[in-house]
Amino acid sequence: MSVIRDISPSPLEKEEGILASSAIRDITERKQFEEGLKRTMGELQESESRYRHLLASVTDYIYTVKISEGQAVSTFHGPGCENVTGYTSKECVNDTYLWYRMVHEGDRDAVVRQAAMCVAGKAAPLEHRIIHKDGSLRWVRNTPVLHKDDKGRVTEYDGLITDITERKQAEERIAQLNRARAILGGIDRAIVHIPDQQELLDEICRVAVEQGGFKLAWIGMVSPDESVRLVAKAGLTGYLDGIRVVARHDEPEGRGPVGTAIRENRPVVIEDIDSDSRMAPWDDRARQFGLRYVAAFPIRIKDKVTGSFQVYAQLAGFFDENELSLLIQVSGDISFALTAIEETAELERTEAALRNSEHRLRLALEAAQIGDWELDLVSQTACRSLRHGQIFGYADPLPEWSYALFLKHVHPEDRARVDHSFQESVATGRNWYFEFRIIRPDQTVRWIWACGSVIKDDSGQRGQMLGMVGDITERKVAEEKLRESQMLLINTEKMETIGRLAAGVAHEVKNPLAISRMSLDYLSHVLPEVDGTVAGVLKDMGDAIGRADTIIRGLLDFSAAEELDPKPEDLNSVIEKATLMVKHDRSMNHVQLVTNLDRDLPPVVIDRNKVVQAFVNLFTNSIDAMPDGGTLAVRSYFEQPSNPGKDPGSRSLDGFYVDDSHVVVEIEDSGSGIPPDKLSKIFDPFFTTKPPGKGTGLGLTVTQKIIELHGGSLEINNRPEGGIRSVLKFQATIIQ
Amino acid sequence: MKRKILIIDDEAGFTKIVKLTLEVKKSYDVRELNNPAMAVRVAREFSPDIILLDIVMPELDGGDVLAQLRADPVLRRIPVLLVTATVRKKEVDEHKGLIGGELFVAKPVSAEGLIESIEEHLAT
DSSP: OOOOOOOOOOHHHHHHHHHHHHTTSOGGGHHHHHHHHHHHHHHHHHHHHHHHHHHHHSSSEEEEEEEETTEEEEEEEOTTHHHHHSSOHHHHHHSTTHHHHHBOGGGHHHHHHHHHHHHTTOOOOEEEEEEOTTSOEEEEEEEEEEEEOTTSOEEEEEEEEEEOHHHHHHHHHHHHHHHHHHHHHHHHHHHHHOOOHHHHHHHHHHHHHHTTOOSEEEEEEEOTTSBEEEEEEEEOSSTTTTOOOBSOTTSGGGSSHHHHHHHHTSOEEESOGGGOGGGGGGHHHHHHTTOOEEEEEEEEETTEEEEEEEEEESSTTOSOHHHHHHHHHHHHHHHHHHHHHHHHHHHHHHHHHHHHHHHHHHHHHHHTTEEEEEEETTTOBEEEOHHHHHHTTOSSOOSOOBHHHHHHHBOHHHHHHHHHHHHHHHHHOOOEEEEEEEEOTTSOEEEEEEEEEEEEOTTSSEEEEEEEEEEOHHHHHHHHHHHHHHHHHHHHHHHHHHHHHHHHHHHHHHHHHHHHHHHHHHHHHHSOSOOHHHHHHHHHHHHHHHHHHHHHHHHHHHHTTOOOOOEEEOHHHHHHHHHHHTHHHHHHTTEEEEEEEOTTOOOEEEOHHHHHHHHHHHHHHHHHTOTTOEEEEEEEEEEOOOOTTSOTTOEETTEEOOSSOEEEEEEEEOSOOOOGGGGGGTTSTTOOOSOTTTOOSOHHHHHHHHHHHTTOEEEEEEOTTSSEEEEEEEEBOOOO | OOOEEEEEOSOHHHHHHHHHHHHHHHOOEEEEEOOGGGHHHHHHHHOOSEEEEOSOOSSSOHHHHHHHHHHSTTTTTSOEEEEESOOOHHHHHHHHHHHTSOEEEESSOOHHHHHHHHHHHHHO
16 A cells, blocks of 8 residues: 655646736737637646546545635545445435544544645645444545635645555554563663662653553562562552452452463463453453553562563553563563562672671670681681780781791690691591690790681682680689589588588497496406406407597597697607507408608607598508408608799699608508509598498598698509508608 | 485496496496486485486487476586587587586596596585
8 A cells, every 4th residue: 555645736736827827928829829728728627537537546535625705515525435434425425424423533623623724725634543434443644635716715625535544553563662662672771770679660660651652550579478569650540559469369359460470470461451351350440540451571580470560551452462572571671680689689688697797706706805817728827816816925916827836836735736636627627626725925824725617619629727716714724723612512512421420420339439448447447367468458449449439539520620739740650659559450460560660750740649540541441451461561751852843832632732841651552452443432431442341431531631631642552563552741840 | 425426328338337337446326317307306316416417318318407407406506427429529519508517528438537527526
């Protein structure tokens, strides 16, 4: 179909111009003129006839309106009329206003205006719509051609009606395609330039409406409860007020374009809202707002459908497939952009969380006074925090730090173990933790802990060790104190138990002792003259009663921590007294006594009876350990230890350190010894290795307590040759 | 005239041997009493010159007995020597507070030690 772009001046008008100019020609040429006129008129008629014929042959339709006194008086409809409008020219002639009615309502004013302009002498083409007799909408181009008399008045005009429906449709498609492209371009620009999600969604809707020609565009996101929440919109106001859309299939509001697009992850187009049951929940609303067309496109963030973008138009079938494919591309771009924004936000959140966590870690480390370090396992060099330097005794950090330098600071006694555990950790990749001592530049010894974790580099090699370090000197000191006080507490509890027991036992034991004592005195009195042996036995009995009483008294004293009655004594005489007291037991077991006592011992300040008791206990134990005979060796000597490394007066659990000298007594037996696993328990109350009825389990407990009360020490060990060796040390008194 | 001694102690073995010993050694007239509840009655009847009194006894202890004796107008002036198996200074101190400065002898005591304390007490 050809498109008529312009109309040339009509031949008629041309001829009139010629006539006007010919009127002033010479009269003598009149005859010639009249002949010419005749010929010309003939040519004119022929031309007019050709013209009409020509017009009749085109598929378009021509009408002619005759004008008289500025009024249209008759209209002629050409044969093409039926072709274009569906109505015959006869129908048009018979129905005066049919031409007006067939014009599309919306264009009637323009058509009437054009007709009025033609009558007034001004012709301009008009494109408008008509309703074809078959009811279809057609676009026509109406091109008027004016005919004027010699006074310039319009006597008639022709209108050339050309069907331009197909062209119009093509133009509309192009326009729509351009709109779709404009949406795509506008949205792509927005995606590039707008980093904020909400602003981007707003802009997308705005572009769809302003550049895409849609009446309404909005974006909804799926909430956890599967309702669709409006997050951005542009265009028509009111339609979305209070609207309910869900993504579930089990509700009508979920089976519309939006719900379906979200649920099925595909674009959904409603070509005509009026006739599509899927729009049932909203069709009244759509009608009220004049919306006929809707297309919804799923929006995916990270491959998961999270919402939908939809556009509305007032015309059914607003977009064809080509345009839709562009819009699908748009929705893909939106998804891409939102995913990127989400990922950026996620990255930012992660980075912020990391920064936050690093900050918190730094605060925590500082609060805990923990230093941190990073050691490059290849170069063996390290970076470390200020606190790290302070822990190692440097107010200002050293310019460089390395593993070797670190090891130099480790206390020599701990160095090998620290290095070993560190190297093992590097080799195995296991975490490293160690508590050890360091020596600071000012020579102070500090306890620290250090831990580290091996980090592999990209190639999987162990490239780095990250770690922390803290000063635990105070903790170590406190632990030692705690351990000591716990030991003290345990001992105190033991003693209290013994004390309660001893008090209970004392009364019960002392009564039989009192009877025995009195009975002995009675017997001594009533018996006739006795020989030496009987007298000896009676004396031994008296001694035994005395010893039993002393044990009870000693036990009570010991448990009650009674004050000692210390006096300077010769320790040798104490030993001799004790050996005498076990003489009977010794001879019963055929135990030989070997004494080697230093006669030049300085005096020791002791409670004689208590220390005698201690020795008796030790001797008795040894004798009991040798039921088939053996040797009990007792040696005393004077010792002046020189131990300048220890503070005078300081004590430890296994010994004491004094500035002055002390007296040592060693007791050795050739008995059965103490099973190694029992050695740690020998001082426990009621612990005994003796057969039932033989020992009380209190002997060594009492003995140790007595020695401790004197500030002395007692060590008991198995001898390599068999039997045990007990070593007692008493502080020697320097007599001024 | 023989000195009369009343020994009050729930331990019959002890009172018996003390009686025997004191009687052979010093010819005292010794009366044993193992039930401290009878103390006042027996003391009134026997009229001892001195009473040897155990402290730790079941039901009625030496302190209670001493209080009864001191509350009795007849017996209140009779000297009392405490003979006790309790040797812990703290406990003795506690009982001393109750009995008010009585002499005391710790078990086991030798015959000589006991006689010495009795004589000393009788002399005052």
